[in-house]
Amino acid sequence: MTALDKPLPYVGVTPIQVITAIVILIVGYIVAKILVSMFKRGLKKTKLPELVVEFLGRFLSALLYVVVLLLAVRALGIEVGSVVLGLSAVIGLILGFGMQDTLTNLAAGVWIAALRPIDMGEVVEVAGKTGKVNAVGIMSTELLTPDNVLITIPNKLVWGSVITNYTRMPTRRVSVDIGVAYGTDLDRAVKIAMDIMQSHLKILKDPAPSVAITELGDSAINLQLRAWTKTEDFWDVKGYLTKTIYEAYMKEGIEIPFPQMDIHIKEMPK
Known part of the structure; x- marks a missing residue:
């Protein structure tokens, strides 16, 4: 009997069994990765959404890792049946203590992948x-x-x-709020805003842009610029409109008021 065949103290397994188990874990991990990669490539050739492909790939990899782990345990001379039975008992104990969240999350993941x-x-x-x-x-x-x-x-x-x-639909509406002072020629303010929106290449002609008077506020008449654009251009268009409408109103002398408070100090009689 060689040194590799002698059981290790306290654990009762031989070095050759330990080495075999380690080799199984390493090779099994690599094989599982390859199989999952092939499985996902095959699914991508179908019309399945990427989300479903990714979900099924992760589910398969979890199953394969469990199989590899059981094979490694068997290589150590431990009966797989007893391990499975022990795992079942542990799972039952966990569920018995009210930790059903694992199964709930799994079921929710299936629904998310299916209904997207x-x-x-x-x-x-x-x-x-x-x-x-x-x-x-x-x-x-x-x-x-x-x-x-x-x-x-x-x-x-x-x-x-x-x-x-925010990105499921191909187009989105950009809304930019701005206030003008009371006494402002609203028709002129609206026309300036419309000219800005109609001249921008990333703003769609259909639906057509518009300007709405949304509120008679405490210190301003509030306008809202509404322009439709492709979803991927949303933030570019919003930044452009916010900057350009401010600069245009300043240039044209249209006052954009801001909240302010007047404090009157009254002297008390001596």
Whole structure:
């Protein structure tokens, strides 16, 4: 009997069994990665959305990792049946203590992948968080914020909350609010705003841009510039209109008032 065949003290397994288990883990991990990659490439050739492909790929990888782990355990001389039985008992104990969130998140992930209220690359607001959809896994959804912060949200919260999808539709309306002083020639103010919107190449002709008088405020008559554009041009157009309408009104002598308070000091009689 060689040194590799002698059981290690206290653990009862031989070095050769340990080496075999490690090799199985390494090779199994590599094979699982290859199989999942092939599986996802095959699905991408179909008409399945990227979100569904990613979800199914993660689900398959989880199953393969469990299989690899069981094979490694078996290589150590431990009966796989007893391990499975032990895992079942642990799962039952966890569920018995009221931790059903795992199954809830899994079910919610299936519904998200099937009905697709969100999709890869879309900018959404979910559970009070806003970001680009980075991934939808079997347990959680990942959002990437504009400042490159990764947010992980349990799937049950995603499925159970109101979802605002900012990029699903091909076009969006840009709204820019601005106030003008009382006494301003409103027809002239509206015409200047309309000229700005109608001259911009990224603003759509249909639906046509418009200017609405939204409110007679305490210190200003509030106008709102409304222009439709492609979703990917939303922020460019909003920034342009905000800057340009301010500069145009300043140039044309149209006053843009700001909130102010007059304080009168009254002298008390001596």
